[in-house]
Amino acid sequence: MFFAGLIMSEWLSQPVTDFRGRPLAEPGTPAGYAALIERYGLRLPLPARLAAIAERHHPRSTAEWQMMTPRHMPDATLIGHLTFAFRYEGIDLSILAQLFRAEEPAAFARIVRDAPTGSFARRIWFLYEWMTGDRLDVPDAGKVRLVPVVDTRLQLALADGVASPRHRVANNLPGTPRYCPMVRRTDAILAYEAQAFDERARAVVGRIRADLVARAAAFLLLNDSKSSFAIEGEKPSGTRAARWGQAIAEAGSRPLSLAEFDRLQRIVIGDQRFVRLGLREEGGFVGVHHRETGLPVPDHVSARESDLRDLVEGLVAYSARAVAGGMDPVAAAAVLAFGFVYIHPYVDGNGRLHRWLFHHVLASARFNPPGMVFPISAVILRRIDAYKGTLTSYSGPLLPFIEWEPTPEGNVRVLNDTADFYRFFDATAHVEFLYACVQQTIEEDLPREARFLEAFDSFNEAVQQIVDMPTAQVELLLKFLEQNEGRLSQPARSREFEALTPAEVEQVEAVYADAFGPEKVNPHKP
Structure with missing residues (x-):
């Protein structure tokens, strides 16, 4: 035929x-x-x-x-x-x-x-x-x-x-006929593979005191959760960020399934009054509406709603097969996560679930050190232009091959058979991007957070020698010093720390310089 x-x-x-x-x-x-x-x-x-x-x-x-x-x-x-x-x-x-x-x-x-x-x-x-x-x-x-x-x-x-x-x-195909993107073995990927990042991450963590590892892991986890929301332009409450952080921490502990995706969507959405949960029952697109006509102007058209269940089940099968079969974990994570966001199975929450999938595959393959989450979303936030370029490297060329019409509700209705476009695509650029993010977390984020915690402990201990102060107050003091290049501002001296004498302020500033070095910058900023 x-x-x-x-x-x-x-x-x-x-x-x-x-x-x-x-x-x-x-x-x-x-x-x-x-x-x-x-x-x-x-x-x-x-x-x-x-x-x-x-x-x-x-x-x-x-x-x-x-x-x-x-x-x-x-x-x-x-x-x-x-x-x-x-x-x-x-x-x-x-x-x-x-x-x-x-x-x-x-x-x-x-x-x-x-x-x-x-x-x-x-x-x-x-x-x-x-x-x-x-x-x-x-x-x-x-x-x-x-x-x-x-x-x-x-x-x-x-x-x-x-x-x-x-x-x-x-x-030895990594997926099934329902979902199986392929990855070319480029020079860049060969170079990344040769670096054995999983072993390097364990070596980095192994050089950090056990008590610092737990504190670093907690910060990196919450930072990743907040960053994932920030990528979507949202500032979640502390409770909502912590709740999603817990979901990230548990990634890899449960097998993937459609029910598991639904559970995670409920967590990430939080307030369910204005968002329909579960798989979409209509078309979907990423883009804007024309300000005069109100017609959709898509940058990306999502998979047809009639194909969603089969595609998501294909994702689930890919996850199980790739991890069990020894597929490169970073490659499998990229293939799974970017495929999910192209399919866009939900009305809302797709981006955060897509980034959660990075953690799920890496944790399932035991790629990251036990109890440690790579803050991939935090790296993505810092490399947002490269991230968007990676997303559009496939969605942009795909757009001309999707036939659609606008619906009265301002949505899109896909007119041609598009399922294979989401099942089979070249994910090489996506794997290279994720590898670069993993490299940055291991070479920069993990050591920087460990250095910060060591410096904070030194700072805290020295401050206590100057004046007896609760740890929460020491953290606030550090925040003011970070914001003012190592100097305690006059407003802080006259309000929060008016009890400090001029001599004590001078000593505290000297302690800060000793602990955090001559740069006097926020240690949590790259």
Whole structure:
């Protein structure tokens, strides 16, 4: 059965300088996935990187184009370009999902019959039946060497795959047909993986006194909770922030489920009188309304309400499979969390639940030190432009492929089938972003908080030698000194600390300088 609206064309055979609005690094003939997209008229956001065959033997590649030499030119056939794609570009499930609907099953059965023991043919065969649920009219592979579905030199995958006897492949895909974004193994990700951040975090915590660890963990937890609200432009009450902080602290202690997501939404919303809880029963978008017409102006259109349950259940299955299968925890956390926010299953609370998922996966995989939460939301708040850029790296290119109409209520109604856009996307940029956040928490936030607590203890002890003062008053004194570059302001001297003599004030200021260094800045600011 051909894909609805399919426009077939000939295989690309001549060099071009532009492909669907994306300039090539130099003249070349699009190959692999680019050739399949053009040949079958597939409608989807272009992959972050495409491949083409250059006219010379020393081509120049870029972040958007992998330029190959003329000797890499594939046969102008379905199997020729699929083999090229699998060999050099990895597995793109978003393209394969449309391709498997665009071409007749007989074409894929013929690929298997022509090379029943071929590793590429068996991987294509497995993915066809895995994604479509349909069985090709070919016999089982028989006795032949097992090959992994995902080439781990190109993409991240499970540490161990489950054998499929029919195809003689090891299924090391991190997800299921209901949800399985893929991640390319870039130089940046390789460099992050080599740093073993989980071991480094334990080493950092191991150098901190046990009593300081507990206090640092409490501060970082509350800071992350408040920062997650701040990203949404909210200033929660202390009780609400603490309640959400407790939910973050418990991340990873319960398995994910739709009921668990619903429970968390109730916690994060707090006042439920003006927000409908549970999965959306209407469309959703992120954006504004035109101030004159009142029509929606979306920056992102959420998944259709009829697809939400299946997509969320796909997220749940991905979480269990990826963690149990040894998927890189940071990658799994990014894939799960960013996929959730793209789906946007709830009317409200999606952003905070999305960031909670970072903690859930890292805690489930025992990536962070026991009892310690990486303050990822606090880092995101400091890197808000990079965060928004990461979100729009996929939602922006996706927008033109979603057909929608406004509703009388000022919402959107999605008109085309969009579920695969949320199931299968390239999450490489999202993983790189989260890794950068994790690195910052380990190299900056954890040590800075430990230094602050050590300095505070020193400051508190020295102040007590000057004047007997409750710890709460010492904290207030420190706050005033932080705000005034290490000097106690005249208003503070005449009100809160009027009991201090000028000599005592001078001593306190000297103690502050000794404890917190010559910079005299707020230790909780980067």
